[in-house]
Amino acid sequence: MSKPPECDFPLPQADMRPFTGSKPKPTPETRHFWEGCRAGRLLLQRCRETGRAYFPPRPFSPFSGSRDVEIFAASGRATLYSYVIHHREVPGFTPPYAIAVVELEEGPRMMTNIAECPQTPEALILDMNLEVVFRPVDEEITLPLFRPAKEAR
Amino acid sequence: MSCQPGSVAVVGAAESTRIGAVPEMSQIMLHADAALNAMADAGLKPSDIDGLACVGPMMPQQIAHYLGITPHWVDGTGVGGCSFMLHVRHAVAAITAGYARTILITHGESGKSRINATPRPPEPESLAGQFEAPFGPYGPPTLFPIPVLRYMKATGTTHEHLAQVAVVQREWAAKNPRALFRDPVTIEDVLASRMVAYPFRLLQCCPVTDGGGALILTAAERATDFPSPPVYILGSGESVESTLISQMEDFTSSRAFRVAGPTALKMAGITHADVDHLMIYDAFAHLPLFGLEDLGFCQRGEAKDFLWDGHTRPGGRLPLNTNGGGLSYTHTGMYGMFALQESIRQVRGTAPAQVPDVNISVAHGVGGMFSSSGTIVFGRNRP
Numbered sequence: 001m002s003k004p005p006e007c008d009f010p011l012p013q014a015d016m017r018p019f020t021g022s023k024p025k026p027t028p029e030t031r032h033f034w035e036g037c038r039a040g041r042l043l044l045q046r047c048r049e050t051g052r053a054y055f056p057p058r059p060f061s062p063f064s065g066s067r068d069v070e071i072f073a074a075s076g077r078a079t080l081y082s083y084v085i086h087h088r089e090v091p092g093f094t095p096p097y098a099i100a101v102v103e104l105e106e107g108p109r110m111m112t113n114i115a116e117c118p119q120t121p122e123a124l125i126l127d128m129n130l131e132v133v134f135r136p137v138d139e140e141i142t143l144p145l146f147r148p149a150k151e152a153r
Numbered sequence: 154m155s156c157q158p159g160s161v162a163v164v165g166a167a168e169s170t171r172i173g174a175v176p177e178m179s180q181i182m183l184h185a186d187a188a189l190n191a192m193a194d195a196g197l198k199p200s201d202i203d204g205l206a207c208v209g210p211m212m213p214q215q216i217a218h219y220l221g222i223t224p225h226w227v228d229g230t231g232v233g234g235c236s237f238m239l240h241v242r243h244a245v246a247a248i249t250a251g252y253a254r255t256i257l258i259t260h261g262e263s264g265k266s267r268i269n270a271t272p273r274p275p276e277p278e279s280l281a282g283q284f285e286a287p288f289g290p291y292g293p294p295t296l297f298p299i300p301v302l303r304y305m306k307a308t309g310t311t312h313e314h315l316a317q318v319a320v321v322q323r324e325w326a327a328k329n330p331r332a333l334f335r336d337p338v339t340i341e342d343v344l345a346s347r348m349v350a351y352p353f354r355l356l357q358c359c360p361v362t363d364g365g366g367a368l369i370l371t372a373a374e375r376a377t378d379f380p381s382p383p384v385y386i387l388g389s390g391e392s393v394e395s396t397l398i399s400q401m402e403d404f405t406s407s408r409a410f411r412v413a414g415p416t417a418l419k420m421a422g423i424t425h426a427d428v429d430h431l432m433i434y435d436a437f438a439h440l441p442l443f444g445l446e447d448l449g450f451c452q453r454g455e456a457k458d459f460l461w462d463g464h465t466r467p468g469g470r471l472p473l474n475t476n477g478g479g480l481s482y483t484h485t486g487m488y489g490m491f492a493l494q495e496s497i498r499q500v501r502g503t504a505p506a507q508v509p510d511v512n513i514s515v516a517h518g519v520g521g522m523f524s525s526s527g528t529i530v531f532g533r534n535r536p
Contacts, residue, residue, distance in 0.1 A: 024284070082404055
């Protein structure tokens with residue numbers, strides 16, 4: 001596996017030290033999402049009735065109750081919606097580190113960390129453009145993180 | 154059959170004998186201590202109680218057996234710190250329906266000393282365990298304030314505005330001998346306190362304490378037969394949104410607040426101008442601003458100015474969080490019970506920082522990370 005890009009934000013999963021944070025455990029309804037992350041794809045779901053995308057995963061539409069939904073690959077583009085910068089030590093994280101919520105281009109929001117960016121209010125500007133970057137934790141789990149977008153939009 | 158405003162009243166209300174650090178009591182004893190104090194306030198014994206509510210799971214059984222109560226109605230609703238507002242609302246319905254005559258609602262939490270405290274395991278299979286926990290949140294201080302920067306950008310609210318919330322509540326706490334923190338603080342003090350989770354510093358986050366509280370409710374027809382003056386329940390509301398703060402519909406407004414608050418005011422048949430005293434659950438400094446706006450006391454984005462102009466401080470026209478609030482009074486982990494207790498004291502006229510002539514008080518609660526909400530309107534008189 002190629003070495004992930006250098007990162008100002010020393011997440012343990014970036015340098016492949018043993019992950020000591022809280023590791024997600026997929027369920028039947030979410031397994032496709034985690035398998036997608038492992039394959040380097042951010043998979044969302046869409047309600048065929050309304051055409052709207054949603055997150056977190058579930059096999060029915062939260063907008064209409066319909067089970068007629070499809071899985072699709074998101075663009076990975078997002079903007080920084082809001083965040084806090086935590087200043088206390090937590091297993092798996094070196095403070096200060098940002099816990100962020102991003103808004104995906106397709107509409108849904110998700111919690112994440114912002115990689116390759118100083119963890120400061122000056123560097124973390126609301127609505128800045130971001131792109132997804134995948135950080136493997138172990139054989140099963142890869143976390144979707146976001147970093148400042150490389151290409152102009 | 155419907156729940157008419159004032160058809161049910163609080164006839165017993167008390168907190169645990171001590172709050173703050175109470176290492177001599179386990180969590181279940183904090184429930185019992187508060188319950189015994191409330192029963193003494195109402196002149197009742199456990200055998201007089203036929204309905205019981207406390208935050209589940211499995212707690213109503215434990216508390217009933219511990220206190221020697223045989224309930225005909227139980228409610229274990231557990232939606233976080235505002236669960237007690239929901240218990241009150243459900244109890245009004247139960248008494249109106251005839252399911253129970255005399256209902257006890259208890260809270261006890263060994264939040265600081267952690268003696269038989271409720272574990273809060275982040276289940277890795279839960280939605281929070283999969284889609285939030287991996288990114289390093291560590292309890293409410295890292296989650297509850299996540300919408301704040303978005304709220305600040307949308308409304309023009311500044312760090313100074315958010316510091317002023319803590320300053321004003323400390324003014325109220327200074328008048329309350331039971332408050333944990335009573336020394337006055339300035340905006341500068343707040344902004345110089347230790348950073349916890351930017352944008353919030355230590356003085357903008359609640360402490361975690363030990364304590365409890367209990368309420369006893371019965372039908373208005375019987376309510377004047379008790380030692381303390383009845384406090385009537387005029388209206389109530391409840392709602393939930395999501396346990397995932399990342400999935401909150403609008404980071405500048407709580408959907409659960411917008412359901413619970415207006416539902417309660419409408420049921421009571423009152424307008425905002427009728428409210429003499431207000432409690433808004435303040436685990437963190439942004440909550441009073443969200444509450445003032447979502448309940449309609451202020452327009453969107455104007456709560457910061459309302460607070461800055463002094464309307465909520467001692468002598469202001471809408472006294473808010475007059476016990477000092479979660480930020481300065483106490484916060485066991487589920488503070489909603491203490492907001493209810495202060496509303497009841499203010500209506501009874503027995504609060505340490507008593508507001509003159511409180512006829513109507515509103516107690517508005519939130520459950521962890523904006524996941525839930527409950528609102529109760531109390532009145533001194535039966536409509």
